[in-house]
Amino acid sequence: MAVFTPVTDAELGDWLQHYDLGDIVEFRGIQSGIENSNFFLTTTHGEYVLTIFEKLTATQLPFYLDLMRHLASHRVPVPDPMPRRDGALFGLIHGKPAAIVTKLEGAPEMAPTPAHCIEVGQMLARLHLAGRDFPQHQPNLRSLSWWRENLPAIIDCLSDAQRELIESELAHQGAFFGSADYASLPGGPCHCDLFRDNVLFAHGIEHARLGGFFDFYFAGVDKWLFDVAVTVNDWCIDLETGVLDAARVDALLRAYQTVRPFTPEEERHWNDMLRAGAMRFWVSRLYDFHRPREAQMLKAHDPGHFERILRERVKAASLSAHR
Structure with missing residues (x-):
């Protein structure tokens, strides 16, 4: 069950x-x-989603809601937060911040084809460009500094092989993030969590049409290449092995670059960023698995999934270096 805070009809x-x-x-x-806690809400004016935020505070929430409002105003299909009569984009229910956003059309596509990846790639590039003039700044809160901060809490739970991999990758990413090439990479507001279940497709008679992106509550300002890498690491892989599917990777990257071509530095560090994307989710899943929140109501995701992905990306880098 995912409704942590119930709401009565009267409330x-x-x-x-x-x-x-x-x-x-x-x-x-x-x-x-x-x-x-999420609810479908239908009124005489339309269909919406009501969200009660169980972790985000009233201080943290404006960045996410204002970003969604900004993107929606630039014709990027995302949930558009509905203003209250006083102009605010959220209020309080049971002392917790809550917001109403428009409901997008469609359902997640959990077995994507290259055609789905084309639509995702193009829209992700549009999202990045639409965010260039967004005035607020919040860094990706699950980036390198978060990995470093939380690794001590999980390191003793790892096998020797896992510890060797995570410490080696942390050193690699620390050097990458500190490089002049990394500093030169273009960036701006990013979704940072664009997995298959955060995208909707409306299935028509002839083909599936992108309904939109949702769940922006891990969004932050980061390098655009990181956002692309996170997306490819989920949309373009064999879920059992973590191996990249070349046809889907090619479809997504070509589509993205019809809207925003990569810079030479982005081309050069593509595999480094694929590794960064895998590292981010391996660390967070390890933390959720070994240090679960009190009264967590759902089973934590398998950390092994992103360990396999990271090992595949490291192996690819090694093979490339020896060619």
């Missing part, structure tokens, strides 16, 4: 008095997700 009715969204038609919990 919802009182809360909606702060909005101009019409009368309630339907309201039900969404039984997925591990961070927040």
Whole structure:
């Protein structure tokens, strides 16, 4: 179950008095997700999603909601936060921040083809370019400094082989992040978590159409190449082995670069960033697995998935170096 904070019909009715969204038609919990309480809300004005934020504070939330509003205004298909009558994009339910956003069309595509990857690649590039004039700045909070900070809490839980890999990769990424080439990489607001289950496709008669990107609550300002690498590490792999699928990789990268071509530095450090993307999620999954939050209600993701991906990317770098 993923509704951590229940809301009664009476409470919802009182809360909606702060909005101009019409009368309630339907309201039900969404039984997925591990961070927040989510509900589908249908009113006489349209379909929405109500989210109660279980971890993010009222101080942290404006960056994410303002970014989504900015992207939606630039015709990037993302959930658009609905303003309250006082202009605010969120309020409080049971003392927790909560927001209403537009509901996107479609469902996740968990077995993507190159055609799906083309649409994802093009829209990700559009998102990056649309964010260039977004005035707020918040770094990716799960980047190198977070890996370093949290590694001591999990290092004793690892095998010798895992410890060797994670310490070696941390050193590699530290050198990469500190390089002049890394500093020169273009960047801006990034989704930072664009997995298959955070993208919707509407399935028409002839082909699937991208419905939009959602769940921006790990977003931050980072290198655009990192965002592409995170996306490829999920959309373009064999899920059992972590091996890249060449056809899907080629489709996504070509599509992305029809909108925003890579710089020479991005081309040169593509595999380094694939490794960074794998490292980010291996560390976070290790932490969630070995140091779970109190009363966590859902099973943690398997850390071994991103260990396999990282080993594949390191192996690819080694093979390339010996050619």
